[in-house]
Amino acid sequence: xxxxxxxxxxxxxxxxxxxxxxxxxxxxxxxxxxxxxxxxxxxxxxxxxxxxxxxxxxxxxxxxxxxxxxxxxxxxxxxxxxxxxxxxxxxxxxxxxxxxxxxxxxxxxxxxxxxxxxxxxxxxxxxxxxxxxxxxxxxxxxxxxxxxxxxxxxxxxxxxxxxxxxxxxxxxxxxxxxxxxxxxxxxxxxxxxxxxxxxxxxxxxxxxxxxxxxxxxxxxxxxxxxxxxxxxxxxxxxxxxxxxxxxxxxxxxxxxxxxxxxxxxxxxxxxxxxxxxxxxxxxxxxxxxxxxxxxxxxxxxxxxxxxxxxxxxxxxxxxxxxxxxxxxxxxxxxxxxxxxxxxxxxxxxxxxxxxxxxxxxxxxxxxxxxxxxxxxxxxxxxxxxxxxxxxxxxxxxxxxxxxxxxxxxxxxxxxxxxxxxxxxxxxxxxxxxxxxxxxxxxxxxxxxxxxxxxxxxxxxxxxxxxxxxxxxxxxxxxxxxxxxxxxxxxxxxxxxxxxxxxxxxxxxxxxxxxxxxxxxxxxxxxxxxxxxxxxxxxxxxxxxxxxxxxxxxxxxxxxxxxxxxxxxx
Numbered sequence: 001x002x003x004x005x006x007x008x009x010x011x012x013x014x015x016x017x018x019x020x021x022x023x024x025x026x027x028x029x030x031x032x033x034x035x036x037x038x039x040x041x042x043x044x045x046x047x048x049x050x051x052x053x054x055x056x057x058x059x060x061x062x063x064x065x066x067x068x069x070x071x072x073x074x075x076x077x078x079x080x081x082x083x084x085x086x087x088x089x090x091x092x093x094x095x096x097x098x099x100x101x102x103x104x105x106x107x108x109x110x111x112x113x114x115x116x117x118x119x120x121x122x123x124x125x126x127x128x129x130x131x132x133x134x135x136x137x138x139x140x141x142x143x144x145x146x147x148x149x150x151x152x153x154x155x156x157x158x159x160x161x162x163x164x165x166x167x168x169x170x171x172x173x174x175x176x177x178x179x180x181x182x183x184x185x186x187x188x189x190x191x192x193x194x195x196x197x198x199x200x201x202x203x204x205x206x207x208x209x210x211x212x213x214x215x216x217x218x219x220x221x222x223x224x225x226x227x228x229x230x231x232x233x234x235x236x237x238x239x240x241x242x243x244x245x246x247x248x249x250x251x252x253x254x255x256x257x258x259x260x261x262x263x264x265x266x267x268x269x270x271x272x273x274x275x276x277x278x279x280x281x282x283x284x285x286x287x288x289x290x291x292x293x294x295x296x297x298x299x300x301x302x303x304x305x306x307x308x309x310x311x312x313x314x315x316x317x318x319x320x321x322x323x324x325x326x327x328x329x330x331x332x333x334x335x336x337x338x339x340x341x342x343x344x345x346x347x348x349x350x351x352x353x354x355x356x357x358x359x360x361x362x363x364x365x366x367x368x369x370x371x372x373x374x375x376x377x378x379x380x381x382x383x384x385x386x387x388x389x390x391x392x393x394x395x396x397x398x399x400x401x402x403x404x405x406x407x408x409x410x411x412x413x414x415x416x417x418x419x420x421x422x423x424x425x426x427x428x429x430x431x432x433x434x435x436x437x438x439x440x441x442x443x444x445x446x447x448x449x450x451x452x453x454x455x456x457x458x459x460x461x462x463x464x465x466x467x468x469x470x471x472x473x474x475x476x477x478x479x480x481x482x483x484x485x486x487x488x489x490x491x492x493x494x495x496x497x498x499x500x501x502x503x504x505x506x507x508x509x510x511x512x513x514x515x516x517x518x519x520x521x522x523x524x525x526x527x528x529x530x531x532x533x534x535x536x537x538x539x540x541x542x543x544x545x546x547x548x549x550x551x552x553x554x555x556x557x558x559x560x561x562x563x564x565x566x567x568x569x
């Protein structure tokens with residue numbers, strides 16, 4: 001018996017509410033059930049969507065809580081199955097109720113989470129699902145209020161109820177890599193649950209197929225009644241084609257247990273640091289990248305698959321072989337397409353700026369670790385992902401920051417030893433956390449824009465490298481201008497952006513310890529902080545504008561990255 005799914009995307013009711021009344025007011029009133037209706041006026045919305053995606057002027061700048069309501073009946077096929085309610089993401093934190101009972105809360109607006117509905121939802125009965133989502137920021141939220149990008153709110157990724165057979169897999173992590181002798185290595189960790197009333201002897205079966213290959217591994221598993229068994233399969237697969245940007249070879253993985261089946265796409269590659277070099281499959285590689293936000297003027301954070309594909313194709317059109325997915329986990333379709341198109345990924349959790357000194361440090365630390373855990377669990381099978389990033393522009397020149405960065409680095413290394421761990425620092429030679437808690441240093445620098453002169457790039461970067469003693473990825477640099485604004489005397493022009501890029505690319509490209517370049521940014525994107533007469537709520541540092549039209553600098557990047565790809569840069 002395979003698992004089934006009941007999608008909850010589509011029409012919902014929604015209304016903005018005051019955060020202060022969220023817990024003490026909503027709970028008792030929604031407990032009254034369906035018969036009394038809902039106590040305030042609501043509007044119809046489509047899920048997935050964000051309330052501040054620009055389409056509703058009343059809510060475009062709203063920072064607070066909105067309540068979402070969905071009435072549903074499970075079909076008869078769910079009878080006798082364990083039911084699980086799964087959200088792909090809700091921004092930025094939420095509390096979820098079913099028929100008035102609080103199922104729980106979740107913090108972190110970008111990764112999947114779920115609630116067990118055993119004994120709470122049954123076929124043929126009417127149920128009311130209520131989600132109270134909140135997108136407010138402070139110096140102690142993730143991301144913090146200083147984060148220079150939009151804080152989208154709402155149920156902006158898919159929702160579904162999953163019906164599971166009596167024996168099923170609760171969770172499956174598949175981490176692929178490539179051995180030094182060219183074999184594909186695959187570590188599969190599975191939790192098998194037995195909801196039946198008797199002990200079960202089952203066969204766990206993993207099959208890797210594709211490109212003329214078929215490799216199967218099995219293991220006998222005994223699961224007691226009502227218990228969960230954790231199982232790990234280690235596979236060494238001869239004859240695989242290595243995954244790389246030039247040849248993104250992908251394979252199908254199917255894992256089954258007593259009729260339950262999970263599928264993923266995997267590829268095999270090896271990423272490592274040796275001295276000042278970054279090696280992919282044993283060969284030096286330099287990352288020709290850009291930063292991308294999961295944002296679009298027509299869709300907010302809910303980009304259709306075709307738009308995401310077009311974004312990645314535009315990156316490749318300027319000779320990028322890598323993207324930094326700033327500053328949070330993007331929709332999983334982005335990772336799937338990067339696998340397919342051969343784009344290396346830096347992906348990160350939303351630990352962006354903020355206060356590392358005060359407040360409930362333990363609670364916030366655990367929240368960050370859970371965000372990192374959810375990111376790795378979701379995306380560890382993607383060969384495109386080579387860098388787990390545990391933060392951006394945090395106070396990493398202060399000893400208090402170690403309380404956050406040390407456990408995050410250790411968690412990433414414990415969960416996945418096949419990838420590198422990094423974070424992006426803007427603290428220059430004052431950086432004290434990168435040395436012990438990153439495998440390759442990420443450096444954000446805006447010489448010639450926010451600070452100093454563009455002529456200071458070379459000397460300052462050499463000083464940072466001497467202080468850190470490891471290879472550097474320049475994770476941000478750039479200048480801001482609206483597309484079409486010209487002139488050589490004003491910095492807010494395409495001409496100045498071109499001049500700054502040319503200098504940065506020439507100087508940084510010549511430094512062999514610089515193993516990656518990620519200009520800020522690939523596209524213009526929404527930011528509530530950007531409100532001058534040239535910005536109008538948009539960060540204008542894109543190589544392309546928000547409508548994906550190229551600025552003059554796109555030609556500069558394409559030509560320089562083309563020379564890098566040929567070994568000339």
